[in-house]
Amino acid sequence: MTNDCSKLTAIVLAGGKSSRMGEDKALIPIQGVPLLQRVCGIAQGCADTVYIVTPWPERYQNLLLPNCQFIREVPLSGDTGGPLVGFAQGLAQVKTDWVLLLACDLPKLRVEVLQDWAGKLDSVGDEAIIAYLVHHPKGWEPLCGFYNRRCLPLLLDFITQGGRSFQQWLQQHQVAALPLTEPDMLFNCNTPEDLALS
Numbered sequence: 001m002t003n004d005c006s007k008l009t010a011i012v013l014a015g016g017k018s019s020r021m022g023e024d025k026a027l028i029p030i031q032g033v034p035l036l037q038r039v040c041g042i043a044q045g046c047a048d049t050v051y052i053v054t055p056w057p058e059r060y061q062n063l064l065l066p067n068c069q070f071i072r073e074v075p076l077s078g079d080t081g082g083p084l085v086g087f088a089q090g091l092a093q094v095k096t097d098w099v100l101l102l103a104c105d106l107p108k109l110r111v112e113v114l115q116d117w118a119g120k121l122d123s124v125g126d127e128a129i130i131a132y133l134v135h136h137p138k139g140w141e142p143l144c145g146f147y148n149r150r151c152l153p154l155l156l157d158f159i160t161q162g163g164r165s166f167q168q169w170l171q172q173h174q175v176a177a178l179p180l181t182e183p184d185m186l187f188n189c190n191t192p193e194d195l196a197l198s
């Protein structure tokens, strides 16, 4: 991996229901900037191309920053898909070896930390490693880390067999840990109460 932006694509997932928030999280302004736009702005600091995967691009059209583009998520028949399916649809469009995957609800992301992680991964030689993620007591944090494009066939197999859980999928493969020096960075904004802390 690399800290050269041209070798990394970012995928930002923005297709959740925001049921705990009660309104679309992606549109909520944090310090005057809608959350989705804020996350895309940070992703731009690491990647030349930023894909926003969402079933409803029209909703976010006026938030689009340079070098960002939508991938319209196609619902799977009979199920809502969820973030794993959104990721697979985004990953299918990626041309770079490595992808930075981000949720759209991370108000405390730090571009310096993401760049530092990307730069350290230059030395990855182990082809069995499909992702570099932060590990916490509940498992891997899937929505703020790096995936190798090689994982797409594995992901599609898992989805075809009915899998929808990132945790279950990641348990089946080799993942390496990223150092988390700033735990606050992974703070998810899920509820109106969380907004007060953002």
Ligand SMILES: Nc1nc2c(ncn2[C@@H]2O[C@H](COP(=O)(O)OP(=O)(O)OP(=O)(O)O)[C@@H](O)[C@H]2O)c(=O)[nH]1
Pocket (backbone or CB within 6 Å): 013, 014, 015, 016, 017, 018, 019, 020, 021, 025, 053, 054, 055, 073, 080, 081, 082, 083, 085, 086, 087, 102, 103, 104, 105, 143, 190
């Ligand atoms: N593209 C896409 N993104 C999703 C989907 N489901 C969740 N996400 C994104 O995944 C991230 C984490 O989502 P969650 O907070 O777990 O779920 P949510 O649906 O947004 O919120 P809740 O309804 O409160 O659980 C956010 O960036 C969501 O926009 C999906 O089906 N498709």
